[in-house]
Structures are given as structure tokens and as C-alpha cells.
Amino acid sequence: MSTASIEITEDPVAIVQKCGEQASASVAILASADTVTKNNALLAMAEAIDASAKQLLVANAQDLENAKKTGISDALFDRLELNPDRIASMSKGLRDIAAQADPVGAMSASERQPSGLEIARMRVPLGVIGVIYESRPNVTADAAALCLKSGNAVILRGGTEARLSNVAIAKCIAKGLAEAGLPEHAVQLISTADRAAVGAMLIMEEHIDVIIPRGGKGLTSRISRDAKVPVIKHLDGICHVYIDSSADKNKAIDVAFNSKTYRYGICGSMETLLVAESEAANVLPGLSDALVKHGVELRGCSRTQKIVPSAGAATEEDWSTEYLGPILAIKVVDGIDAAMQHIAQYGSGHTDAIVTSDIERARKFVRQVDSSSVMVNAATCFADGAQYGLGAEIGISTNKMHVRGPVGALALTTEKYVVTGNGTTRS
Numbered sequence: 419m420s421t422a423s424i425e426i427t428e429d430p431v432a433i434v435q436k437c438g439e440q441a442s443a444s445v446a447i448l449a450s451a452d453t454v455t456k457n458n459a460l461l462a463m464a465e466a467i468d469a470s471a472k473q474l475l476v477a478n479a480q481d482l483e484n485a486k487k488t489g490i491s492d493a494l495f496d497r498l499e500l501n502p503d504r505i506a507s508m509s510k511g512l513r514d515i516a517a518q519a520d521p522v523g524a525m526s527a528s529e530r531q532p533s534g535l536e537i538a539r540m541r542v543p544l545g546v547i548g549v550i551y552e553s554r555p556n557v558t559a560d561a562a563a564l565c566l567k568s569g570n571a572v573i574l575r576g577g578t579e580a581r582l583s584n585v586a587i588a589k590c591i592a593k594g595l596a597e598a599g600l601p602e603h604a605v606q607l608i609s610t611a612d613r614a615a616v617g618a619m620l621i622m623e624e625h626i627d628v629i630i631p632r633g634g635k636g637l638t639s640r641i642s643r644d645a646k647v648p649v650i651k652h653l654d655g656i657c658h659v660y661i662d663s664s665a666d667k668n669k670a671i672d673v674a675f676n677s678k679t680y681r682y683g684i685c686g687s688m689e690t691l692l693v694a695e696s697e698a699a700n701v702l703p704g705l706s707d708a709l710v711k712h713g714v715e716l717r718g719c720s721r722t723q724k725i726v727p728s729a730g731a732a733t734e735e736d737w738s739t740e741y742l743g744p745i746l747a748i749k750v751v752d753g754i755d756a757a758m759q760h761i762a763q764y765g766s767g768h769t770d771a772i773v774t775s776d777i778e779r780a781r782k783f784v785r786q787v788d789s790s791s792v793m794v795n796a797a798t799c800f801a802d803g804a805q806y807g808l809g810a811e812i813g814i815s816t817n818k819m820h821v822r823g824p825v826g827a828l829a830l831t832t833e834k835y836v837v838t839g840n841g842t843t844r845s
Contacts, residue, residue: 430610434573434618438625440603441546441571447601449543449569453520455598460563463594464512467559470590471505477586478555485579493742494634496683497553498580507804508559508587514809515563521828522569525836536838541831543569545627548619549812550575550641552633555583560803560810561630562591562605568830571604573626575619577633578611585609620645630825632813635740650821652813654740655685655768657798660757660783661701662774663694669795670697670773671705676797677771679712682743685814686769686791686801689740690747692757695721698750702726706748714744721750737764754779758786765789767816769801790816790823 467474478500485498521541528538547570549561558574565572576584588607595604608615619626620641628648631641635654642651659677661670677688693701698721706716706726716722717736718729729748736747737760751757754772761770771793772783780794791801791814801824803811808826815821821829 430608430612430615431618433608433610434615434622435625437573437603437606437608438546438622441573441606442625444571444601444603445543445545448566448571448604449522451569451600455600456520456566456569457516459566459594459598459600460512460516461594462597463559463563463591464509464516466590466593467505467509467512467587470586471502474500474505474583474586475502477582481555481580481582488579490579491742493683494553494579496681498555498583500555500583504556508556511556511560511804511810512563514804515567515827518567518809518827520567521831526833528838533844534839534842538836538838539833540836541828542834543831546571546573546625547812547830548573548575548622548626548629548647550616550619550629550631550633550637552577552637553580554632555580555587557632557812558584558587558607559591561812562588564810564812564825564827564830566595566600566604567827570830571606573606573608573619575608575615581609581611616641617644620647623647630813648820650813650815650817650825652685653768653816654766655687655801655814656690656738656740656764656766657686657688657768657801658690658692658757658761658765658770659688659798660692660751660754660761660770660772661694661697662754662772662776662779663696664776664779665694665697665701665773666775667697667701667704670701671708673771673773673795673797674705675708675712677799678709678714678746680797680799682741684799684802685740686799687742688746688771688798690737690749690760690764692749692751692760693722694753694757695750696753698722699725702748702750709746712744714746716746716748718748719750722748725750740766754783758783761787761789768814769793769798771796771798790814 524541526539528536551557630650631638659674702725716729717732769791770789803824811824
């Protein structure tokens with residue numbers, strides 16, 4: 419089954435098995451493909467996406483219309499929607515990935531051992547990657563590009579709500595592979611709506627080396643629970659901004675406002691604002707006014723409500739909720755230690771930020787907050803592979819192994835030892 423797949427009616431387990439066999443057959447070719455060939459494919463994909471922009475918008479419009487009928491949430495609708503800027507961002511991401519250094523075959527410095535052996539490590543592909551995702555059609559392009567750059571075959575299973583968009587993007591990917599002379603089965607899209615396909619991917623240890631889910635907490639939890647294949651998981655983004663007592667007021671307001679309102683539906687959106695008690699009366703009135711004018715519902719602790727009477731009362735559940743919408747929980751805390759304690763208790767290990775003018779407090783926050791991204795005087799919405807110079811991302815991992823944070827091409831490789839001797843034997 420190629421990337422240009424269409425509606426499929428055959429047995430979903432058989433579909434996945436066939437995809438796995440075809441992907442496995444492509445692995446050796448991809449692992450040995452030279453950088454120029456891979457980059458030519460990426461650039462051809464980008465050109466195909468640019469040339470097909472109108473067709474992509476038409477397909478996406480149909481997906482959006484169908485999604486409205488199902489009562490899809492605002493956050494998922496936002497993730498599903500394509501527009502000219504998002505399409506241009508997709509093709510730019512492909513070109514950015516092409517411009518990056520090829521991680522495959524990169525060697526570490528060699529170290530000579532007393533035995534005379536030279537020990538080095540080489541970056542190598544993981545093999546076959548299964549990506550299971552919801553809503554975001556751009557993941558089809560991002561995942562295909564990052565897997566190709568890192569020498570991996572990939573099996574994509576997008577959400578049914580984005581089926582037409584995914585198929586249209588997959589046609590552009592197939593065209594790029596063909597123009598570069600790479601196997602059509604290097605990237606395969608499973609377009610069946612049958613959930614049994616997901617279950618089959620999770621247990622196909624003989625053909626899939628790692629699964630990467632990208633979607634809601636329900637999807638990720640199911641995959642983490644049921645998978646026999648290793649999982650690089652992306653859990654929910656309960657992101658915090660802590661405004662320290664030493665923070666510059668204007669910077670604090672700008673960072674907090676942008677963290678929440680840049681885009682509600684992204685996992686890097688701030689869901690809880692923590693403010694040092696000594697700074698709360700200085701910052702919260704102006705910030706809350708700006709947020710309310712932007713349509714954000716505020717829910718605060720009792721100390722917050724004294725300063726912002728219009729805020730609703732925050733419940734225990736609010737501190738551990740990823741809203742992905744125009745709702746913000748606010749808590750006034752005694753200081754940095756209380757803020758870090760709150761993050762440790764309620765955070766998801768995704769992205770947390772401090773706004774401060776005190777370098778020692780910034781260092782303390784960076785050292786002690788255990789999240790995949792920790793920001794200092796910067797908005798949480800910067801937690802994004804493209805913003806980190808990765809070109810794009812296949813997801814943001816909240817794992818501690820094998821990779822953490824935005825997952826780019828380098829993170830889709832592993833290492834093997836290369837040991838060189840001169841007829842060396844061990845006594």
C-alpha cells in the first residue's frame with residue numbers, strides 16, 4: 419500500500435501486516451540511501467505540496483465539514499484545519515529538514531583503549547516507525563519527512579476526521595519518493611477507519627520497531643497500555659508560567675498572555691498561571707483584563723479572586739486539566755518553592771516557564787523543574803520542533819527514554835558501537 423492510499427475495505431489486520439512486511443523490505447534501502455537522494459525527495463515533496471495547495475484546501479474543507487457534523491471539539495477543529503499559511507509551513511518544514519545535517523552515519527570521536535582498539539559510536543536508523551495520530555494533517559508530512567531524513571520506514575495511521583487531508587498530502591509524499599527513486603513503501607498511509615488497525619500495529623513486534631502516538635490523552639493512554647512495541651509517548655501538556663517576585667511587569671504580562679492566547683489548541687499552551695504573592699497585585703489586574711478581552715475564562719484560587727473578583731473559583735480538578743481552549747487557571751503562590759511544588763504535583767512534564775529578573779532563581783527553576791522543556795523569560799508556546807531548529811517534529815516526548823522533548827530526525831536514530839582493531843586479540 420503506497421502513500422497514495424484510498425478507502426480500504428479489506429481486513430484491517432491483513433492491511434497492517436502487509437504494510438509491515440513492505441516497510442521491513444524498505445529498511446535496508448533507506449538506511450543506505452545517501453543524503454543527496456533523501457534531500458531530493460524532501461524537496462520534491464515540498465514542491466508537490468506547494469503545487470497542490472488548492473487541492474489540499476478542498477480536501478481539508480470536506481474534512482472540516484464532516485467534522486462539524488460529529489460535534490468535534492474546538493481544539494481538535496483548530497488542529498484539523500489547514501489554511502494557506504499552514505500549508506506553506508508544511509512545505510517550509512520539509513525544506514528545513516532537507517537543509518539539516520544528515521544524522522545517519524555520523525560518528526563520535528574515536529577513543530583508543532589500552533587493548534589497542536579504537537572505540538567509536540555511529541548513528542543508525544531505528545528501522546520501521548509506526549505513527550498513530552489524531553486531527554493534525556500536517557503530521558502526515560512532518561512524520562514522513564523526519565523518518566525519511568533519519569533513514570527509517572514509516573507506517574502512518576491518521577485519524578478518520580482528517581482522512582481526505584491525509585490522503586491528499588500522502589500523494590505529494592509519494593510523488594517526492596518516486597522522483598528521487600526511493601521505495602514507494604518507505605512511507606505508507608493506512609486510511610481504514612477500523613480501529614483494529616491500531617491494535618494490530620501495537621503488537622506487530624516483528625515489523626515495527628517503535629510506535630509514536632500523537633493525539634489526546636485517551637489515545638496515548640490506550641497505546642501505552644496495550645502496546646508490545648516500544649512507545650515514545652506524548653502525554654498531555656499541562657504547562658505552567660510562574661511569574662516571580664522579581665519579574666519585570668511588562669515582560670511578565672507579555673509572556674503569560676502569549677503563552678495562553680497564541681493558539682489554544684497546541685500542547686504548549688499555558689493552562690495554569692502561577693504568580694508570586696508579592697507580585698500578584700501588580701501583575702494580575704492588567705493581565706486579567708487583557709485575557710478577558712481576548713475571551714479567556716479565568717478560574718482562580720481564593721487569593722486570586724481577591725485581586726480579580728471576576729474570576730471564577732478554581733477547583734482541584736482545574737490544576738490538572740489540559741483545557742486546550744480559552745480557559746486559564748490562576749494560583750497565587752508564596753514564592754518559587756511553592757510554584758515548583760505545584761508544578762511537580764500537577765504538571766505533565768511537558769513545558770514550564772519562569773519570568774524573573776533574578777538569575778539565581780532562574781537557575782534554580784531550570785535545575786529543579788522536571789519537564790521536557792523549561793523556559794526562562796519566554797512563552798511556553800515556543801515548545802515546538804520548528805522553533806527549536808528541528809525543521810519539524812514528529813511529536814513532543816514526555817518520556818525520559820529514549821528521547822525527551824520535540825522529536826526531530828536525530829531523535830529517530832540510535833547508536834551502535836564501531837570497534838576497530840589491527841588483528842587485535844584478547845588475552
